[in-house]
Amino acid sequence: MSIIVTDNGFSIDDREGSTCSPEALPPSSESQTVCLQSEDDPSVLADSLDRLTLIKVNFSSFSDGRGFTIARQLRSMGYKGRLRATGYIISDQYTMIRRSGFCEVEISNELAERQPQHQWMFRADWQQNDYQRRLGRINFNY
């Protein structure tokens, strides 16, 4: 089971169940969970945003920053639902994650042991010291 990190600390993933790629999304159905990879174009979800309850964006490596732009694009497309960063993300990136529009991070147990809750909480003050917001860049926080 994975650990979910939010501004309130660690919790256990409450969203068990299937996740699909954007191509595998059924044409019309009930609420769905989709997982985007770094190379995916989020605009393919433009018509499905209303019925998606959770979008995961997978980081294959913490040093590949494409996921930050994907999150920002989804928010500027109007997605207001739950947005989760998954894969390999380190606690030092938590501020960037939240400011890019993600609600939460899913991390492995191994990483949660190496970078325990207090190291993530140290960066939970992401609304502080934000140069971009002073310059008019809107943060989408849901």
Add this chain to the structure above:
Amino acid sequence: MYQYTNFDRQFIAARNTQFRQQVARRIDGSLTEEEFRPLRLMNGVYLQLHAYMLRVAIPYGTLSSAQMRQLAIIADKWDKGYGHFTTRQNIQFNWPRLIDVPDILDALAEVDLHAIQTSGNTIRNITSDHFAGATSDEVEDPRIISEIIRQWSTDHPEFQFLPRKFKIAVTGCATDRAVIKAHDIGLQATRRDGVIGYQVFVGGGLGRTPVIGKLLCDFLPKQDLLPYLESILSVYNTSGRRDNKYKARIKILVNALGIDNFRDQVEARFSSIRKTFASPDGSFIDNITSQFSPPDFTDRSVSPFEESYQTNPMFKQWVDRNTAQHKHEDYRIVTVSLKEPGQTPGDATSEQMQVLADLAESFSFDELRISHEQNIVLPHVHKADLPLLYNTLKKHRLATANIGLISDIIACPGMDYCSLATARSIPVAKEISTHFDENNMEQDTGEVKIKVSGCINACGHHHVAHIGVLGLNRAGVENYQITLGGDATENTAIGDRAGPGFSQSEVVPAIERILGTYHKLRHDAEESFINTYKRVGITPFKSALYPAAKQSR
């Protein structure tokens, strides 16, 4: 110049606390070496050949006297009593211990300096015209938008893990002293129908694939600046190559897509991104703008200057060579040479830094600039003060009258410091400057820009030198290739490779043959090296470099 607000100070303090913790977490194992690496890089800490190196940002090259004094103190306390000013208007300390870096960062913060984003795959220190605010032909002081871009790019949440580093340069006038077309983004202030906007160039760069920046937007309205920059970076972050670090810069993406296709992608993203920007508080921008208002220039007699200029030929030579026209007729822009022949280009001792800080305080409204040519500029000096200034500089070996001449060489640190270098560049620069100083060829040769890089990454800007020297390693032996006819001004040009390389001991004779050819071919002393080269082409220079016997082999 820009005065830090409480916001800026709190930001830096928080950032320094984070980095101190990151160093501790590296030591306790919370961070792996691989994870720590980009974090230390985005805080300016490199691992070099012999030691760690700390690269401190000097935003758009502007420093106060107090800041310069603190750099001198840091050089004495944590380094070996000197610092190295770089082609990106930064200063590098070559010998700090990693364990001391958090304390050095706190010392920098005391004077509103930092090392944030001077390295790593992020938006780097914004560079600009070192004559900003002092030159007469400006549409706008480029430091205003440079500061705005500095703030926007600092800790930008989307752009800390880009495919590769990203450099932005800004000029406020048509005369380009910031080499904007050799940057990932180059901005030039321009006026249309009385309104100020920006020309945007993209995809320029040196390195192993030199490319001149292409025109992306002919007139970008001021209010669109940040959303448009964000759109360019957004496209780059999505589509820049991540599979090969040598093909990861934006120039490769722009060339692969073609500039028109790239522009379409930027425009498409801009249409949504501009909606994600509210207009910032007008007073916020006004406040930044007002901080770059010109100082209160004084009306005083310039007669002390006239007298020295007529009677002291050494002073006259220095004034003619090292000072430039100022927008106020009683003032001059002074360039202090860090290129004394035989010394390391760009190095300054702590004592020299202290002297320069004092001089800036007394004679230049408390302001200094670092030029990308690795010299120090005192931007606003009253003519009446020039004789005293000159005499003080002379006492501290800072009055070398060689700006723009042979010995005013740009050189990267090369194999003496850098782990990427394939050859030494500092000793080559020293040999060139010493030789042409001793044979008195320099003043008669006039302006010629020589730039030396110690590897293909081209930190010494050799591609845009009139005479470029590139140090390579050929089967374990240093070998120096020469390029000719590059140009770092608004007429940006990449130099032509002359032919096979030379051993280190052959470099000075080769440059002597190039300059001898120029002296033979120039119309008169008024025709500069680069103009002569543009008129006659590379052929006569090649013939001189490679006499027939050698060429036919």
